[in-house]
């Protein structure tokens with residue numbers, strides 16, 4: 001089953017994608033993670049996108065479509081989770097064409113609805129383990145032992161994203177409402193859209209997603 005997790009910055013897409021990977025064996029394709037990895041490894045493309053990402057603007061369609069195209073031959077018998085992709089109508093059309101060319105289909109688009117004030121709180125409190133990528137939050141998801149990752153046990157590796165500040169977040173929200181929110185109507189018209197309330201606790205949101213996907 002191939003699905004898209006659609007929602008504004010901080011909606012919980014990454015959190016729920018990690019869970020679906022662990023519970024269902026699905027493969028997460030996060031364009032944000034791929035772009036951050038390109039930056040860390042210092043590739044030409046990584047250098048090219050760094051300032052754009054830090055400002056909270058969208059990277060070009062060409063770059064992100066290329067990143068996804070490279071991954072679609074990966075072994076994913078339980079399906080792909082597209083996390084943070086597509087973000088524009090051009091990307092959505094490209095994904096449809098890519099899946100079709102591989103003889104694959106898109107089963108569902110889960111729209112995670114969260115109000116803007118909660119997004120600011122979630123983003124400004126977020127940090128992740130630099131070793132394994134597990135996500136945490138200052139209030140909503142603290143590690144069991146301060147400074148130590150619950151998942152991989154690494155110590156002193158927690159880090160915060162450079163675009164998790166108020167200015168960049170404002171730009172990211174603007175990009176979401178201007179360029180990404182039209183995808184809600186696009187997928188509704190294709191009868192793929194499942195709307196869930198992303199404001200509840202992480203486990204409640206997980207339950208709603210499972211129900212929406214018949215898991």
Ligand code: AP5
Pocket residue numbers: 007008009010011012013014015016031032033035052053054056057058059060061064083084085086087091122123125126127135136137138140141163172198199200201202203205
């Ligand atoms: P990307 O990495 O995709 O960032 P984003 O969409 O802004 O989403 P986030 O990762 O910030 O949020 P999330 O929804 O995953 O929330 P999370 O689960 O972490 O993109 C970054 C940048 O890359 C873009 O700005 C752009 O420049 C570029 N880019 C990426 N893809 C692109 C594309 N396709 N086209 C063009 N450019 C692209 O949760 C947030 C926090 O809240 C965490 O701390 C978590 O613990 C907590 N939390 C989660 N769920 C709950 C809950 N239910 N209750 C309480 N707390 C919760």
